[in-house]
Amino acid sequence: MRPDRLFKPNFPDDEISCDDVQAGSLHHSVPIRGRGVVGNPTNRFERIDCVADVDPEELGEYAGELVDPRRLGTEFFVDLSRSIIATNNSPDVGFDASINPYRGCEHGCAYCYARPTHEYLGWSAGLDFEAKILVKRDAAVLLRRELASAKWVPRVLGLSGVTDPYQPVERRLRITRGVLEVLAECRNPVGIVTKNHLVTRDVDLLAQLAAHNAVRVCISICSLDAGLTRVLEPRTSHPQRRLAAIRILADAGVPVGVFTAPVIPGLTDRDIPNVLEAAAEAGAKFAGMTMLRLPYAVAPLFEAWLAAHVPDRKDRVLARIRDMRGGKLNVSTFGERMKGKGVYAEQVYSLFKVHARRLGLNRRLPEQSTASFRRPQIEEPTPNDGQLRLF
Numbered sequence: 001m002r003p004d005r006l007f008k009p010n011f012p013d014d015e016i017s018c019d020d021v022q023a024g025s026l027h028h029s030v031p032i033r034g035r036g037v038v039g040n041p042t043n044r045f046e047r048i049d050c051v052a053d054v055d056p057e058e059l060g061e062y063a064g065e066l067v068d069p070r071r072l073g074t075e076f077f078v079d080l081s082r083s084i085i086a087t088n089n090s091p092d093v094g095f096d097a098s099i100n101p102y103r104g105c106e107h108g109c110a111y112c113y114a115r116p117t118h119e120y121l122g123w124s125a126g127l128d129f130e131a132k133i134l135v136k137r138d139a140a141v142l143l144r145r146e147l148a149s150a151k152w153v154p155r156v157l158g159l160s161g162v163t164d165p166y167q168p169v170e171r172r173l174r175i176t177r178g179v180l181e182v183l184a185e186c187r188n189p190v191g192i193v194t195k196n197h198l199v200t201r202d203v204d205l206l207a208q209l210a211a212h213n214a215v216r217v218c219i220s221i222c223s224l225d226a227g228l229t230r231v232l233e234p235r236t237s238h239p240q241r242r243l244a245a246i247r248i249l250a251d252a253g254v255p256v257g258v259f260t261a262p263v264i265p266g267l268t269d270r271d272i273p274n275v276l277e278a279a280a281e282a283g284a285k286f287a288g289m290t291m292l293r294l295p296y297a298v299a300p301l302f303e304a305w306l307a308a309h310v311p312d313r314k315d316r317v318l319a320r321i322r323d324m325r326g327g328k329l330n331v332s333t334f335g336e337r338m339k340g341k342g343v344y345a346e347q348v349y350s351l352f353k354v355h356a357r358r359l360g361l362n363r364r365l366p367e368q369s370t371a372s373f374r375r376p377q378i379e380e381p382t383p384n385d386g387q388l389r390l391f
Contacts, residue, residue: 031231032072032127034235035234036107036108036231036232036305037108037130037301038126038301039126040127041125043122044116045119074130074131074132074133074169075132077133077134078134079135081136083146084138084139084146084179085143085157092334092335092337095157096155097156098158099139099143099165100136100160101136101165101170101179102134102135102170103121103134103162104128105130105133106168107130107168107234108235109232110231110232110305111262112298113294113298114162115129115297116298117129121134124297133167133169135175137175140178143179143182143183144182147186148375154189155370156368157188157191158190158191159193160193164194164195164196167196168196176202180206181205183214184209187212187373188370189215190215191215191218191368192206193259194219195220196242199219199249203252206249206252207253210252210253211253213366213369213371215368216257218256218257218258218259218288219243219257219279219284220259221242222268223239224239224240224278225271226239228268232305243278243279243282244282250283250284251283255286256283256285257286257365258275258276258284258287259287260272260275260276260287260288261289261290262290263289263291263348263352265317265320265324266316266317267317269348272289272352276361277355277359280361285363285366286362286364287356288365289352290338291340291345294329294330295332298330323342323343324342326341
């Protein structure tokens, strides 16, 4: 069910556009400045699709007017979820409970495995995913209630399991900040993965959690090539800014590491040694990696991105992906989906392991403790309090 209320913060023009223009079903191959993908593929759950009867290729230099980035603004919708902690049973991630303050992600990474989640809202995994963002403005209140419940068994919470908790809008809305304030108060352990330097804003809270062995932060860097990341991950922090974030967190005593994620065969695999070396120099204490995943609509979106930005490498990249996916572009099998199989995948993992060991990054992820957990006090009544008073 789609959200029924539009939330449009008043941002300065130089930060984020919040125009009312709808992204629509765009079928084209024209790169859009500041966006990761080049169109809106059909939602796999929808039977009806709208296609423009104008061929962008026939418009030549005027094609960009169909998707003028100055008019393709980001919209923010209020998410009315009644709970904030999601659980999973995947053996491929390091947590079974997570918090996602946002649905959809402004970072717009062309390869993002989370894009298909927007299709459950009736939107597209393409431009809609990065231009229509759901905001869980009550996240901190909901979290406090869930941690106060006797049913809550303290354990590591992933922040986030799907989209980045520090995407650009967080600078103003501070929803992730509110979540961390509750976690710091309760001393509930949390693991954070982000591509944004904004995580350093909350170094005070992270340091408090670190004092109780209740936090670890992973900064995701797939390449140090700023030209590549500008079009591959258009609204993420510059790679050097992410390295600076590692340094700031490390200096504050916050356990911090680096994820070379995702490794894109034939495109970013050669960057692994440089990323690990730069991260170790900045103060990273551990490292991890995952292979590119292309579920559902992400595969054609990524193919279109390759054709638009690196056409000379497109065939090689796709061939290597298929080589490690049994001839397919994606395999969703647990235990395999994040690693791949075959000679090429083994070579990449060997490259990663050799350099991680050389740089002292081949440590286990820091252990996190629930020993200091304390339940929060709830000042406002919970939803059931009124009913209880009737008896």
